[in-house]
Structure formats: structure tokens, C-alpha cells
Amino acid sequence: MNLEQAARHVGGEYKGDGSLELSGARSIGEAEAGHITFMAHKKYLPSLKASGASAVIVGQEIETDKAQIVVRSPALAFARLLGVFHPEKRLAPGVDPRAAIGPNVTLGNNVTVSALVSIGEGTVVGDESVLHPGVVVGEGCQIGHHVTIHPNVTLYAGTVIGNHVVLHAGVVVGADGFGYTLDEKGRHYKVPQVGRVVIDDHVEIGANTCIDRAALGVTHVKEGVKIDNLVQVAHNCTLGEHSILVAQVGLAGSCKLGHHVVLAGQVGLADHVTIGDQAILSAQSGTFRDIEAGGVYGGSPSVPLSTWKKYVTVLPKLPELAKKVRDLDARLNAIENETPPS
């Protein structure tokens, strides 16, 4: 791929020799001759100058002796070129005879069913989908087309997966929600979890994350949601379009996220909490109250992030503050007890 082709691929304009051959895409610090890199902000100009890269993707033309591609989003363009230089390796299509496939399973065109995969009765797998070794799919699941299911994933019976979905290793979709009620003897009686999980198109779910089936109805992960590793999504949650759940986030039952919500690492939501569109919770925060659309919150229990940032600077000074208050009290006492001038 040369500079001109690269520019065309990312919808940008090139400056310099269009026939310049590009051999790879690298970060500014790692790029060498022949590589293209990108610069997200002008503050990286010194790094760019020091970089061995032959070409750079920028948002606006800059002064440099390197070849340039000018495009609205350099990060996006760089991601696209990375995909060209590192095309995804896909397991070859075909059904391995060592897979255990139940009756009435329907497989689309060019599906890969690896060795040591188990597929339950009546499940449907769409065209071009790939099931890696160790994947276990329960009965009556629907899996769309162009889906990649990495090793040792478990889909419980009745799970519905859309198209272009990626499930990373160890993901569990559709396990029973955590619902009990006390019986007459003070033991936990299980509330049957008879709902299911529906995952829409273009969702990606990280390793060892768990999405529980609904008690009744549906746990719903909507289009374009991206979930990191080791996240817990409890029964009956709804995750709005293009939301982001970073690693180790935990949602209790029946939470509702709007679209483009961001929950940073280790955030926790109590049950039945609603998070408005485009709201953000910062890392390790938690809320048992609803958050309004566009809200940016931090802390546990969470407050507006700007408030949190201010009060946490006072926390280390609390012992000093308490002492000051005791001192003020003593000084005030002294004044109050003064013998008034006679």
C-alpha cells in the first residue's frame, strides 16, 4: 500500500509523494522508516519530529518533512490502516468432526465449528460465523451472521445473538439471574429465571464477562455496546446503544442504561437504577440513585464529578480541620467566659 492508496482508504488527502510505499502502521514512539503513524494533538509535534515514521496522519496539515495524510479523525484513520496491515486471521470454515452437534442444528454458509465445540438441539448459526474450540451453545439459541465466539464461551439455552458480534473467551451469556425469596424455614427459595438474553448487532463482550438471563422477559444488550472483561450484568438490565462498560463494572438487576453511556472500571450500580443517555460514571464510583442524561458523576455514593474532585482534596485534611474546630471552640469559650470589663 502506498500513500495515495492509504489516503483513499481513510477518506483523506495526502501531501507528499503518493507512491511512497508504506510497510506498517505504528505509534509515534515505535514507528520506523516506511511506517505511517498518527498525531492526535499538536502537543505531540516534538515526538513526531523524533519519530522514525515516514508518514503521519494529521487533522490539519502541519510543517514537517514527513509525508502526510490529512483527515478529520486521525485516530480513526490510523485504526483503519492498522486493519489493513494486520488483517484479522479467521479460522478456516468447516465443521470439525470432533464437535458435538445436536439434532436440528442449522448452520449457515462458511460457518466454522471447531473441534470440541458443543451445540444444542435446534440452535441456528448464521453465515460466516466462527465458533472456536471449547464453545458450548445450549439448546434453541439464535446466533447471527459474522459472529465470532472465542474459546470456552458458554451460551445458555435460548440466547439470541445478533450479527457482527464478538464474544471473548470465557464469556457466559444467559446464566440464571440471582433471584431468591425466603421460604417458611428461612431458606432461600430460588425464583425460576425463565427469561433470556438478547444481544443486538455489533456488540463486543470481553473475556469472562457474565450477562445473566432475565427472571421474566429479556436482558437486553443493544446495538454497538462494548463491554470489557470481568463485567457483571444482572438479570433484566437494558444496555442502551453504543454504551461502554469498562472492566469489572457490576450492574445489579433491572438497571437501564441510555445510549452512549460510559461506566468506567469497577463502577457499581444498585438494582433498578436508570442512567440517562451519554452519562458518565468515573472509575470505582457507585450509585443507588438514577443519573440524568449527560450527567458526569464520581464517588460512592456518586455525586457530580466536579463536586467529587473538590471534596476529595479536603479529605486528607480532615483531622486538621477537626482540630481547628476544637481550637476555635476553646478560643470562643475563652472570650465568652471573659470577665466583662467593669
Add this chain to the structure above:
Amino acid sequence: MNLEQAARHVGGEYKGDGSLELSGARSIGEAEAGHITFMAHKKYLPSLKASGASAVIVGQEIETDKAQIVVRSPALAFARLLGVFHPEKRLAPGVDPRAAIGPNVTLGNNVTVSALVSIGEGTVVGDESVLHPGVVVGEGCQIGHHVTIHPNVTLYAGTVIGNHVVLHAGVVVGADGFGYTLDEKGRHYKVPQVGRVVIDDHVEIGANTCIDRAALGVTHVKEGVKIDNLVQVAHNCTLGEHSILVAQVGLAGSCKLGHHVVLAGQVGLADHVTIGDQAILSAQSGTFRDIEAGGVYGGSPSVPLSTWKKYVTVLPKLPELAKKVRDLDARLNAIENETPPS
């Protein structure tokens, strides 16, 4: 099932036409004609009125044109009826020839050993138990009767599982505890973890949860304990009867929980902490101190929940409070430095 049969099944009394046919059990909001629902509290009367349900389970007879079943615990009765309308599907009994079963394995009656299951030498599996695909059971394990082990669960060698236990997908029982001591060169020398895990009857463990084997002795999960997904139970812990561990809880080594303890989501316990019977820790709290029986705690480090609820309302006002104290100081200074009246 008609109304009279349903009432008998849950040990309640029916009001209305006993021959009314029930076609399903649904929540108040989702129920339609033919369905039975339940009402846990009188505040839901308007929802009930708006509901399409033909029948309702209540704690005390109410005024309604719907058929009723009156019973002490409506939630429990509803859970029981859900089980009738959604009977659990069980994998057919039998041993799949693609399972890898070691020597001297003893299988009870009507056991299901699915394809792609591995069972180590000398393990015993009780009657009616079900091992889903991808389950790996180490050597010398004892698994009781009516146990369900979902896909891709791992039991390390020597694990003991009681009766009527459910292990969800990806659970790991009996991995080595996290125990090291420094050697002469400042490297971590592994303390051999030579104990095991014992899980008593009627325990349910959520997806991808880990229960480590004891260093010496036993990590013990007692009868009726319910554990949610992604929970960590370290070596040598004891979890008392009917305790509840919500998702992403983490217990360090040698913790002891009494009976009916509740640890809400993302709670953390330091090592050797004892939690008294029926104590509750609220979500995201943590403690390195023991908690007395019946205690209700929140925060990290945890304090009585009522105390926590009060102090967290002051936190956002801390910057203002600190400013007020500075103001008071200045005002007091002014008074102290005043020229006394001559």
C-alpha cells in the same frame, strides 16, 4: 392448572372461580388474560388494577374483580407457580461416548455426562446429577446427587460437592489459594495449598466465581449458601448456612461468615475477618474488622450503615465547611485582636 390447583400447590386459599384455567405466571406489568401475578405490597394496587392478569396472589384478601389466592408469602407462592409453568429442562441421562472418563469413576443412576466432559480417576457422581459439556472434574472428587454443573466448570482434584448443588458456567472450585512466603533471594516461594473445598447441600454458585482450596484443611461453603457471579472466596474461608454473596464480592483468606449473612455487590473482606450471623454489608463496602451478629454496615472502611448514610451527605459540602472554618478563624482573630475598650 386451574385456580384451585394453584392454591393447593402453594398452600393458600383461593377466592373466586376455582376452575379458572391459568396459562402462565407473569409480573404485574406483563400479565395478560389467563395469567396469574402477585402483589407483594398494597402500594401496587393501582398497578394491579391496570394489569391484564386474571388472578393475583396476595398476602391478605383485597377488593378486586380478579381471582385471588391468599397465602402468607405471595413472592414465594409466585416463585413456586413459575416453576410449574416453566419446568426446568434437564439434559437427557446417559454418558456421551465423547466424554473422557478416567479409571474407577463411579456414576450413579440417571447421571448425565455430556460430550466433551472430562472426569478424573476415582471421582464419584451421585444419582440424577448432570454434567454439561466442557465440564472438567479432577481426580478423587465427590459429587452428590441432583447436582447440576453447567458448561466449562472446573473442579480441581479432591473437591467435595453435596446434593442439590448448582454450579454455573465457568465456576472454578479448588484452585490453589494465594499463599507465598519470601525466599532468601526476595522471590515469592509458593506455600503448597494442600487442603480442599467442601460445598454442602443446596448451594448455588454463579458464573465465573472462584472458590479456592484451603492451604491446609478446608474451605467450607455451608448449606443453602447462594453466591452470585464473579465472586472470589479465598483459601480457608467458611461461609455460614444460607448466606448470600452478591456479584463481585471478594473474601480474603480465612474469613468466617455466620449464617444468613448478606454481602452486597463488590464488598471486600480483609483476611481473617469474622462476620456475625445475619449481618449485612452494603454494596461496595469493605471491612478489615469483625462485624457483630445482626450488624448492618456500609462504607470502606465500613461503619454502621446509618452512620455512613449520614456522613456521606456531608462529603459534598466539605470544601464549603473548610472555608467556613477559615472564616470563623478570621472573625475570631479580629475579635481577639480588638483593642479592648479603654
Add this chain to the structure above:
Amino acid sequence: MNLEQAARHVGGEYKGDGSLELSGARSIGEAEAGHITFMAHKKYLPSLKASGASAVIVGQEIETDKAQIVVRSPALAFARLLGVFHPEKRLAPGVDPRAAIGPNVTLGNNVTVSALVSIGEGTVVGDESVLHPGVVVGEGCQIGHHVTIHPNVTLYAGTVIGNHVVLHAGVVVGADGFGYTLDEKGRHYKVPQVGRVVIDDHVEIGANTCIDRAALGVTHVKEGVKIDNLVQVAHNCTLGEHSILVAQVGLAGSCKLGHHVVLAGQVGLADHVTIGDQAILSAQSGTFRDIEAGGVYGGSPSVPLSTWKKYVTVLPKLPELAKKVRDLDARLNAIENETPPS
């Protein structure tokens, strides 16, 4: 093994009858006649007196009627003897015909490849390594010698594992890092994750822990690092030699840990954070700032642990403190508004 042999094995000196036969190693509370135990501190002398142990490992000779082994680190010596009394059981070498092994896979001497293992094309496994059932190894991985991979572990393509490494059940190494950039329509566009994971010698990783591959370059776990269960290590992190990550710790992208760092349970690090050599973060703490070498921190956001310990004692008294400030204000008002003496 007798007392003399035990003393020689741990590099210590024995006091008493060297021919005393030892039948096991137990903790002070559990030891019976014939057992050896250890005493880490003199405060345990009463426990030792009450113990049934026939011998004890101590740091300095004590007065006791039990046989003794005197050695610099009693805990280390005890761990070594535990290993003698409980030798690790290793699965028998050999390749099970039910394993699915790709083309051009190279297996060293005495390797164990269990049933239901899948190994991708071109992978190399070193001498004496053991792959338990359900392990899935992607294409082009390098696995060293004396490596133990427990059941249901997944290694993505291109992962490099050193020698004497232990991976516990359900571990996922090399899943894609969590990297997206917004496209023109506000959807998350995946940044191809084209780096890999390198794990050095003598690393042990706990059950269901996830180590993501680098976006570009390497996620690097250096020699002797020990990681507990359910830990998240994001793309491009570097974990320095002999560091300890306790259960449920989460590292965002590109964090750098020095050597001998300790992150206690449920700690969270924001992206690009650097933690200096031998620094310690206490349980449930979190930082988005770098921590200096040797620093000991607590809280979220973290501060020096001693500071944290002090301010958290004030937290429960905050409502009282706020009230006191209001009282002071009122009292001061009264003085300020006093009619000056005429």
C-alpha cells in the same frame, strides 16, 4: 523423613532426637503427635505449648519439650516441608488421542496433552509441561518448559509463556484490549489489537484472571509475578518482577508496575499510571496518579496510607463536626452583634 533429614532439607539445625520420625506438617492448632509445625512469632508460644506437634520450626531456639529446627525463616522452611509431605500430583505424560492438535505443533519431552485440549497451528510446548482438559491454545503460541495450564484456560494466538509458569483454570491470556475510537456516525470503531502478551518465568496466575494483548507491542508480565483470581490486566501494561496482584485488582491500559509492587484486593489503577518499585496499595484503593517507589497508599483516590487511616476515623463524625461549625458561627454572631459596653 526424620528430624535430621527435615533440618537438612530446609537448611536448618535440629535440637533433639534427629531420628524422630515426622509424619506430616500442620498448623499449630491442627498438629498432632508425629507432626511438625512452625512458630513465626514468640506470641504463639502458648499455642505451641497447647499443640500436639512433636516438633516445631523456629527462628531462634526456644525452651520447649518438643524437638526443634532452627532456621532463618520458619515460614519458608515450613512451606518447603509441606511440599515434601504433599508432593504435587502431575498428570501422566502423553498425548491423549482426543486432543485436537493442529499442524506443525512441536511438543517437548514428557509433555502432557490431555483429552479435550486444542492446540493451534505452529504452537511450541516445552519439556515437562502439562495441559489439562479443556485448555485451548491458539496458533503460533510459545509455551516454555515445566509449565502447568489448568483446565479451560484460553491462550489467544501468538501468546508467549515462559518456564515454570502456572495458569489456573479459566485464565484468558491475549484477548483483545479494549480500544475503540468513534467513527463519523458516533459508533465505536474497533482499534485492531495487534500486539501480544509475554509472560516470563515463574509467574503464577489465578483462576479466571484476564491478561489482554497489547494494541501494538507487548503486554508484559515479568519474572516471578504472582496474580490472584479474577484480576484484569489491560492492554500494554508492564508488571515488574515479583509483583503481587491480589484478587479482583483491575489495571487500565498501559500501566507500569515496578518490581515487588503489591496491589491488594480490588485495587484499581487508571490508565497510564506508573507504580514505583516496592510500592503498596491497600485493599479497595484506587489511583489515577503515579505512586513513587516504596510508597504505601490507601483510599480512592489514594493518599499515603497513614493519612488515609487518620482521615477515615474522622468521617463518621462529620455530621457532628458540621453541626459544631454551625454552633460556632452562631456563638460568634452573638458576640459580634453584642452591644459594646458603653
